[in-house]
Structure formats: structure tokens, C-alpha cells
Amino acid sequence: MSVGVIGSGAFGTALAVSLAQHGPVTMWARSAEQARMIQSERVNQSRLPGVTLPDQLSVTADLGQGTQHDTLLLAVPMQQLRGVLAEHAGLFAERILVACCKGVELNTGIGPVAVMAQVLPNTRTALLTGPSFAHDIARGLPTALTLACQDAMLGSTLQQRLTTANLRLYRTRDVIGAELGGALKNVVAIACGAVIGAGLGDSARAALMTRGYAEMQRMALKLGAQPETLAGLSGFGDLMLTCTSEQSRNYRLGLSLGRGERFDPSVTVEGAATARAVESKAQAMELDMPITRAVVGLLDGKLTLTDAMAELLARPLKEE
Numbered sequence: 001m002s003v004g005v006i007g008s009g010a011f012g013t014a015l016a017v018s019l020a021q022h023g024p025v026t027m028w029a030r031s032a033e034q035a036r037m038i039q040s041e042r043v044n045q046s047r048l049p050g051v052t053l054p055d056q057l058s059v060t061a062d063l064g065q066g067t068q069h070d071t072l073l074l075a076v077p078m079q080q081l082r083g084v085l086a087e088h089a090g091l092f093a094e095r096i097l098v099a100c101c102k103g104v105e106l107n108t109g110i111g112p113v114a115v116m117a118q119v120l121p122n123t124r125t126a127l128l129t130g131p132s133f134a135h136d137i138a139r140g141l142p143t144a145l146t147l148a149c150q151d152a153m154l155g156s157t158l159q160q161r162l163t164t165a166n167l168r169l170y171r172t173r174d175v176i177g178a179e180l181g182g183a184l185k186n187v188v189a190i191a192c193g194a195v196i197g198a199g200l201g202d203s204a205r206a207a208l209m210t211r212g213y214a215e216m217q218r219m220a221l222k223l224g225a226q227p228e229t230l231a232g233l234s235g236f237g238d239l240m241l242t243c244t245s246e247q248s249r250n251y252r253l254g255l256s257l258g259r260g261e262r263f264d265p266s267v268t269v270e271g272a273a274t275a276r277a278v279e280s281k282a283q284a285m286e287l288d289m290p291i292t293r294a295v296v297g298l299l300d301g302k303l304t305l306t307d308a309m310a311e312l313l314a315r316p317l318k319e320e
Helices: 010-019 032-041 078-087 112-119 134-138 152-162 175-197 202-222 233-242 249-259 270-285 290-299 305-313
Strands: 003-006 025-028 057-060 071-074 096-099 124-129 143-148 167-172
Touching: 003 010, 010 025, 010 071, 010 134, 032 057, 071 078, 071 152, 078 112, 078 270, 096 112, 096 152, 112 124, 112 175, 124 152, 124 175, 124 233, 143 152, 143 175, 143 233, 152 167, 167 175, 175 202, 175 233, 175 249, 175 270, 175 290, 202 233, 202 270, 202 290, 249 270, 270 290, 290 305
Parallel strands: 003 025, 003 071, 025 057, 071 096, 096 124, 143 167
Antiparallel strands: 124 143
């Protein structure tokens, strides 16, 4: 099984670095100039500085060359996934596609595996998700992730191929639970960042994480996820990591909101679009998700942090 990585952001580069321990890996970059620089300098200076690329990792801007592998890891932003697949459907057909993005599509309210199934219905698919930061993976630090695949045999094969010396994979057939765990935790991370950025303290963050996890379960279980999936790496584990570290872009966005600072618009933050998609989906499902609603209010400038906290604290008292 040969592997290609589609996307040269921090996470895609880190996965390519780790997988190149086992054999040749090709990484595709959208920009020809970026691909040339990474290939010649042997470092992705703009996305993953300080990490030297192994010799078995090659970089190209030619998507035809990048897709000449039987297994492709799609490390592109969630909101761009459909466009990339639809525009180059012929190149991705008959490949094994592993989504490595987390989120909910803004226009449809579905996750990455569902998007792949819509665009390429006859393609075998899986999802790689869980608590991980690109720099940790690329530096060889130990990390555990969830590989979600409805096809048990394919899942087992991918688990063996994509596990590396520092990257341990656990598999599940609960694709819906893994998709939603990875997506919904980003919304909670924005909320937690806002709380810390505003100086409201670790106790408030712990409360938000706990009630945010309840919101994650509320939607995910309603959509058919298994509770053990939400309690695992792709749910609870990823929530803990993302809500407590400034390596998380979602958490950093929340910090900026809490501090009243401008956030770099060039940085991809999956949780922002996901929050809006999830709020719309929750309304259609008649689900109460007050933290998600508050995050959308903050992102859209319709709520101040003071107003958002007041609304959450004024909710009716009830049993946990």
C-alpha cells in the first residue's frame, strides 16, 4: 500500500513526515512555488518550521503525481474538501480516501466522510481523527488517534499501514461518532479560549468543557453515534487537548475573542464554520445547544462575552 498526502499544511506535513518512516510518501501542495521551496529546502517553513523532511518524502504541486498512490490522506480544510474532490474526481476515483480534517460542512451540515461519499459514491473511505498537534507528530512524540472506517477489513488494513513508531491508531466502525467528536469539540474550544482570554478562570473553563461535552453527546447520540466513541480519543480525548493548549487554532481564536483582539484571518479555524453549521442543524433537530449558540453570537459580533456568560448562567436550574 503506497500513501500520498493531499495538502501541505501543518497537519498534512506532520503525517507525511511520520509515514515516511515506512516508505516513500508524496505530499501535494496547492502552490507550485511552495512545493518547490519545500522540496528543495527540506522544510515547510511557513507551516511546520524546524522540522526537517525525511529523504523518503517528496513534494509536488502536480495533483496527478500526488494521487498516484492507492491510499490518499486528505489533509485539506473541511470547507474545501468537496471542491477539491469534485474538481479532480477522476484523479481520486478508485483510491482509498482517508479524511484528515475535522468539521461540519457549512452548507450541508455533514462531515468529511459523508462529503466523500456524496462526491465519489463508489470510493472506499475512512477518517483519521483524535487528539494531536502537528508539531508533536512531526517531532516523533507519542500520539494516539482514531481510525474510523465502516468496512472492518479495510479499517484493519489501514490501521496496520498508517501506524508508525510514534503514531498509534485505534480503529472504530462508528464513523458518525468519530466525525462529530472531532467537529464539535472545536466549538467548545473556542468557548474555552474566550473564557481564559477574558480572565474568567480555570474553573469556568472546566465548567464549559463539561457542559460542552454534554452538548457534543446530545447531538452525536441523536444522529446515531455510539457513546463509547464520544468517550474515546476522537471525542473526550480531543476535547481535553483542544480546550487547554494554545497550539489549538480554535482555542487561540477564542483567546482573541476574550481579549478583544484581532485574529489573523489567514489562519484556518475549522470551528468557526462548524459552529454556524451546528447551530443551524441543532435548530432543525430541536436540540438545545446553548454553548454553540453563544459561540456563534460571539463570532458574528451579536453577543459580547459578558452577555454570553450572563445568558448561560441565567439558564434554568436543573439536574445534571
